[in-house]
Amino acid sequence: MAAERAVDAVGSIDRMDAAALHALLDHGVVVADGGMGTSLIAGGAPVASCLEALNVDEPSRVESAHRAFVEAGAQLVLTNTFGANRFRLAAHDSSDRVHELNVAGVRAARTSEAAVVGGSMGPLGVRLAPYGRVKPGDALDAYREQASALAEAGVDLLVIETQTDVREMEQALAAAREAAPGLAVLMSATFTRDDRTLLGSAPDQVAARLAELGADAIGANCGEGPAQVLRVLHAMALRAGGRPLAVRPNAGGPAEVGGRIVYPATPSYVAGLVPAFLAEGASIVGGCCGTGPAHTVAIVNALRHRSSRPQARPDVELDVEKANRQPHVSAGAEAATPPTALESVFRTGRFAIAVEMEPPRSFDTATVVAAAQTLRDAGADVVDVADSPMARMRMSAWAASLMIQERAGIETVLHFPTRGRNLLRLQGDLLGVHALGIRNLFVCVGDPVAIGDYPQTLNDVDVTATGLLSLITREFNRGRDRKGSSIGEPTAFFAGAAVAPNAGDLEREARLMRKKVRAGAEFFLSQPVYDVESFWRLRAAYESVTGAALATPVLVGVLPLVTARHAEFLHNEVPGIVIPESVREKLRVAGEDAWRVGSSMAVELIADLRAEGVAGVYLMPQFGRYDLAADVVEAVRRS
Numbered sequence: 001m002a003a004e005r006a007v008d009a010v011g012s013i014d015r016m017d018a019a020a021l022h023a024l025l026d027h028g029v030v031v032a033d034g035g036m037g038t039s040l041i042a043g044g045a046p047v048a049s050c051l052e053a054l055n056v057d058e059p060s061r062v063e064s065a066h067r068a069f070v071e072a073g074a075q076l077v078l079t080n081t082f083g084a085n086r087f088r089l090a091a092h093d094s095s096d097r098v099h100e101l102n103v104a105g106v107r108a109a110r111t112s113e114a115a116v117v118g119g120s121m122g123p124l125g126v127r128l129a130p131y132g133r134v135k136p137g138d139a140l141d142a143y144r145e146q147a148s149a150l151a152e153a154g155v156d157l158l159v160i161e162t163q164t165d166v167r168e169m170e171q172a173l174a175a176a177r178e179a180a181p182g183l184a185v186l187m188s189a190t191f192t193r194d195d196r197t198l199l200g201s202a203p204d205q206v207a208a209r210l211a212e213l214g215a216d217a218i219g220a221n222c223g224e225g226p227a228q229v230l231r232v233l234h235a236m237a238l239r240a241g242g243r244p245l246a247v248r249p250n251a252g253g254p255a256e257v258g259g260r261i262v263y264p265a266t267p268s269y270v271a272g273l274v275p276a277f278l279a280e281g282a283s284i285v286g287g288c289c290g291t292g293p294a295h296t297v298a299i300v301n302a303l304r305h306r307s308s309r310p311q312a313r314p315d316v317e318l319d320v321e322k323a324n325r326q327p328h329v330s331a332g333a334e335a336a337t338p339p340t341a342l343e344s345v346f347r348t349g350r351f352a353i354a355v356e357m358e359p360p361r362s363f364d365t366a367t368v369v370a371a372a373q374t375l376r377d378a379g380a381d382v383v384d385v386a387d388s389p390m391a392r393m394r395m396s397a398w399a400a401s402l403m404i405q406e407r408a409g410i411e412t413v414l415h416f417p418t419r420g421r422n423l424l425r426l427q428g429d430l431l432g433v434h435a436l437g438i439r440n441l442f443v444c445v446g447d448p449v450a451i452g453d454y455p456q457t458l459n460d461v462d463v464t465a466t467g468l469l470s471l472i473t474r475e476f477n478r479g480r481d482r483k484g485s486s487i488g489e490p491t492a493f494f495a496g497a498a499v500a501p502n503a504g505d506l507e508r509e510a511r512l513m514r515k516k517v518r519a520g521a522e523f524f525l526s527q528p529v530y531d532v533e534s535f536w537r538l539r540a541a542y543e544s545v546t547g548a549a550l551a552t553p554v555l556v557g558v559l560p561l562v563t564a565r566h567a568e569f570l571h572n573e574v575p576g577i578v579i580p581e582s583v584r585e586k587l588r589v590a591g592e593d594a595w596r597v598g599s600s601m602a603v604e605l606i607a608d609l610r611a612e613g614v615a616g617v618y619l620m621p622q623f624g625r626y627d628l629a630a631d632v633v634e635a636v637r638r639s
Contacts (some may be wrong), residue, residue, distance in 0.1 A: 016116070016156050016157045016183065016184040017182045017183065017184055018184050018216040020184065021157060021184040021216055021217060021244070022244065024116070025244050025283040025284070028303075029278065029282070029283060029284070029285055029303055030075050030076050030116070030283065030284045030285075031073055031074050031075050031076070031284075031285060031286060031296065031299055031300055031303065032074060032075075032076040032077075032078070032118075032246070032248055032284055032285065032286025032287070033066070033069035033070075033074040033076065033077045033078060033286055033287070033296060034069060034074075034286060034287035034288070034291030034292050034293065034295050034296055035250070035251075035287060035288050035289040035290055035291050035292070036051075036065060036066075036078060036080050036082070036120075037051055037080075037082060037289065038263070038289050038290050038291075038292075039065045039068070039069075039292055040054060040061065040062070040065055040080070042292070043061060043064075043065065045061070049092075050083075050089070050092035050094060051080060051082075051083070052080060052081055052082070052083055052084040052089070052101045052105065053092070053094065053097075053101065054080065055080055055081070055101050055104035055105040055107075055108050056097075056100060056101060056104045059104065059107070059108050062080050062105070062108040062109075063108050063111050065080075066080075066108060066109050066111045066115075067111040068292075068293045069293055069296055070111055070115050071293070072293035072294070072296035072297045072300070073296055073297060073299075073300035074115060074286065074296050075115055075116060076115065076116045076117075076118055076284065076286065077109050077111075077115045077116070077117055077118070078109075078117075078118045078119075078120040078159055078161075079102070079105040079106050079108070079109045079117060079118070079119050079120050079150070079155065080105045080108060080109070080120070081101065081102050081105040081106075081119060081120050081121070081146070081150065082120045082121075082122035082161070082162070083122055083125070084097075084098060084101045084102050084105060084146060085098065085121070085122075085124055085125075085142050085143065085145070085146045086098055086142050086145060086146075087124040087125050087126050087134070087142055088122070088124065088125040089101070091125075098145050098146055098149060099145075099148075099149045102119070102146055102149035102150050102153060103149055103152065103153040105119075105120075105150075105153075106119065106150060106153035106154060106155055107153065116156045116157070117154075117155050117156050118155065118156065118157050118158065118159035118186065119147070119150030119151070119153075119155035119157070119158045119159060120159050120161060121143065121146055121147065121150070121158060121159065121160045121161065121172065121176075122161060122162050123162055123163055123164060123165070123168060124139055124142055124143075124168065126139075127165070127370055127373075127374055128165060128167050128168055128171075129625075129627035130371070130624050130625050130626055130627050130628075131199070131367050131370040131371045131374060131626060131627070132370065132371075132374050132627060132630075133374060133378070133627045133630050133631060136167065136170075136171055139168055139171040139172075140171045140174060140175050141175075142175075143160075143171055143172045143174075143175030143176065143179075144175035144178055144179045147175050147176045147178075147179035147180055148179040148180070150180075151179055151180035151183060155183075156184075157183060157184040157185065157186060157216075158176050158180060158183055158184070158185045158186070159185075159186045159188065160172045160173065160176065160185060160186070160187050160188065161186075161188040161190075161221050161222075161248075162188065162189075162190045162221055162222050162288075163187065163188065163189045163190065163197075164189070164190060164197045164198040164199060165197065165198070165199045166197070166199070166201050166205070166206060166209050169187060169189070169206075169209070169210065169213075170209075170213060172187075173185060173187060173210075173213050173214070173215060184216040184217070185215055185216050185217075186215070186216065186217040186218075186219060186246055186284070187210045187213075187215040187217070187218055187219070188218070188219040188220060188221045188246060188248065189201075189203075189206045189210075189219075189220055189221075190220065190221060190222040190223050191203060191220065191223050191224075191228070191232050192223075192224075193224055193228070193253075195228065195231060195232055195235070196364075196366065197366070198366060198370065199366045199367055199370055200364040200365075200366030200367060202235065203220070203231075203232045203233075203235035203236045204235045204236065204238055204239040205239075206236065207235070207236035207237075207238075207239040207240045207241075208239040208241075210240075210243075211239065211240055211241035211243055215243065216243065216244075217243055217244040217245070217246055217283070217284065218236060218240050218243050218244070218245060218246070219236075219245055219246030219247055219248065219284065220232045220233055220236060220246075220247060220248075220249075221246070221247075221248035221249070221288045222248075222249070222250055222288045222289060223249060223250055223288075224250070224252075224253040225249055225250055225251070225252040225253050225265055226249040226252075226265060226269070226270050226273045227273070228249070229247055229248075229249035230247075230273060230276055230277065230280065233245060233247050233277065233280045233281075233282060234280050237280050237281045240281075244283040244284065245280070245281050245282050245283055245284070246282065246283065246284035246285075246286075247277050247280075247282045247284070247285055247286075248284075248285075248286040248287055248288045249265075249270070249287065249288060249291075250263055250265075250287070250288045250289040250290050250291070251263035251264070251265035251266075251270060251287065251289070251290030251291045251295060252264040252265035252269075252290065254289065254290070262290070263289060263290025263291075265290070265291075267294045267295045267297065267298035268298060270287065270291065270295050270298060270299065271295075271298035271299055271301065271302040272302070274299055274302040274303060275302070285299055285303070286299070287299070337439075337492035339494070340411060340439050340440050340494045341381060341382065341411040342354075342381060342382050342411060342413065342440050342494060342523075343440075343494045343522070345381050345616070346522075346523065346553045346615060351610055351615075351616050351636075352381050352382075352553070352555060352615055352616025352617075353379065353380050353381050353616055353617055353619065353633055353636060353637075354380065354381060354382045354383070354384050354413060354525070354555050354616065354617070354618045354619065355375050355380045355382075355383055355384065355618075355619045355620075355621065355626075355629050355633065356383075356384040356385075356386055356618065356619065356620045356621070357371065357372065357383050357384065357385055357386070357400075357404075357621075357626070358385075358386050358394060358624075359385060359386070359387075359388075359394040359395040359396070359397055359399070359400035360394065360395050360400070361392075361393065361394055361395070362395070363395065365395070365399070365400060365403040365404075365407075368400060368403070368404065369403055369404060369407045369408050370408075371624075371626035372404045372408035372410055373408045373409070373410075374626060374627070374630050375410065375626060375629060375630055375633060376408055376409060376410040377630075378629075378630035378631075378633040378634045378637070379633050379634060379636070379637035380410065380619075380630075380633050381411070381616075382410065382411045382412060382413050382440065383404055383408075383410055383411075383412050383413070384412070384413040384415065384442065384525070384618065385397045385400050385401045385404065385412050385413070385414055385415060386415045387414070387415040387416065387417050388417075397414055397415060398414065398429075398432070398433055398436060398438065401414045401436075401438050402436050402437070402438065405437065405438070411440065412438060412440065413440040413441070413442050413496070413525075414433060414438050414440065414441055414442065415442045415444060416429075416433070416441045416442060416443055416444070416468070417443075417444050417445060418443075418444075418445055418463060418464065418465055418468055419445060423463060423482060426463065426468065426471070427471070427476075427481055427482065430471075430472065430476055430491065430493075431487065431491075434476075434491045434492075434493065439491075439492055439493055439494055440493075440494050440495075440496075441472065441493050441494070441495045441496070442495075442496050442497070442498070442525055443465050443468050443469050443472065443495055443496065443497055443498075443521075444465055444497070444498045445464075445465050445498075465497065465498070465516075466497075466512075466515055466516055466519045467519075469495055469497060469516060469519040469520050469521055470519040470520060472491075472493050472495045472520065473493070473495055473519065473520025473521075473522075474519070474520055476490070476491040476493065477490050477491050477492065477493055477520075478490055479491075494522055494523075495520060495521060495522055496521055496522055496523035496524060496525055496555075497513075497516040497519075497521040497523075497524055497525075498524065498525055498526075498527075499512075499513055499524040499525070499526045499527075499538070499554065500526070500527045500576045501526050501527060501529050501534040501535055501537070501538040501556070502527065502529065502534055502576055502577065502578045503576065506537060506538060506541035507541055507544070507545055509538070509541065510538070510541040510542040510544070510545040510546070511545055513542055513550075513552075514542070514545065514546050517552050521552060522552070522553075523552060523553045523554070523555060523615070524552060524553070524554045524555065525554075525555050525557065525618045526538075526554060526555065526556050526557045526618065527557050527576045527577060528557040528558060528559035528570075528577055528620060529556060529557060529558070529605075530578070530579045530580055530583050530601075530605065531580055531583075531605070532605070532608045532609060532612055534578070535554075535556055535609060535612060535614060536612070553615030553616070554614055554615055555614075555615060555616045555617060555618040556609050556614050556616075556617050556618065557617075557618045557620060558602050558605060558606055558609075558617045558618065558619050558620070558632075559577075559602075559619075559620040559622065560598045560599050560601075560602040560619070560620075560621065560622070560625075560628060560629070560632060561579075561583070561587055561594070561595075561597075561598035561601070561602075561622075562594065562595045562598055562622055562623060562625065562628075563587065563594045563595070563598075564584065564587040564588040564590075564594055566587075566622065567579050567583065567584045567587050567598075568584060571584065583601065586601065595625075595628065599628050599631055599632055602619075602632050603632055603635045603636060603639075606632070606636050607636075607639060610636075617636075619632060619633065
């Protein structure tokens, strides 16, 4: 039988190059082991512990787990080194143990000469710029460090697994080629419930890119279970360029029962899908989280007893575009609605940090969600979601706000322009936004459509920005519409307005501020400033016009500059932005390091503004550089 020939062939394998891997797979399907991490946890290892440290601290426990899979019939075992890279180990204060833990992991996996040992390299656990803060070169260094240790210890091939970002996969494969030239590399990605990676790549796109990069084998692992991985495998096979395919699903989607994470798929269920995996071209079949030796036995038996005739696929949905999505449960108004997170920050006097994000130009929100998570982790309080900035076509800002709040776990401020909305639509939109649980609103006019993608469209409005503020705070928040009719429960919007510190007529701007405050504005977002004096002049003008101190919180706009050319464009072509000559000169002198200088000046400006008692800042990252914004946020939080 083909499976038995593969078992026999394994015993003669030394370290593999691509040709050796193909030769092995020509003997038949190779059975991979199951979930090493979940096996160790099931054996008593604490869930939050550094499982890779067991390679040194309790090697017998790791060896026993490997041995159980080999005795069950596994021909390929993966080392207990999934998280043994400098970034993941840093969470356990062990970033200096990369070499030690990887070498020990290979030693522990050598429980039987009958098994091929694959060096497991999981994702770094951080995001790459611009959606994260780790530079590609740093990711390359981290993967190279781990691959070097695994190769030195004598693994037969490298298995770069559970990957979610194609750009990270590029760095991982490049590092593997540098550290272990000639050693075969299996690249395996994981996919969410909608059959896309966390950053939005479809299976066929991943397979095509990995084939282009020259991966020796391509696969899918982890995920929501065997049925989903079968769909993914079907899509990957179409673009894999004839490379061997590996499939290692979780034992079903994880669920929490009694405080424990359990995986529902039984060994017989997993084994029942083996014929379908083979029909899609799988050459390596195993398991991931939740699969134990019993699952391996079932897979081996399914291979040995399968018919020699082509197997029909079971009744499993293979359409990659059809995914099981969680139903959305909207949040309605309540009688005693708590304050928003932004409102709470203002009430406590904590220095607030908001960061602006643009919705994507497609229906895929994965990248903006990832960037929002990075900003949240850096210390941002809220993410401001712009509504078609510069009148350019973008996804609905509502949808982007909802995805960010639900998936990134950070509150948003929705930009709500009057542009293109009549009174009927405005009120309907307000009800819809509140039903989605979006309560912070930034009321503005919006950029005119004449400058955008569709200049022929209408720009007519029924109310001014001040009129919309009044509608929100004086009517909707009191349970009635513009006509005075009941809307049921009152809404609980926390609404803010715009202010221009560099306006040509500051007295007029101050009168507008007073009008907006009287209309119900609870905070202001300002255009970017590049010196503290801009805020001083605005505050002085307000106090002169009103005869009272400026009590409404102002989030002062800070737009980190990236290049000298960028600064000149903003200064000369964007109304309301004034960049002092001294600032522009620093960027010219900095040359290629201008982005570092720009970030440093932003941090210094924020420190000066904070010393002047401003309520917070409103960061506006340019060119999608959310990684630079996160650096600024973290620097401010450290100060």
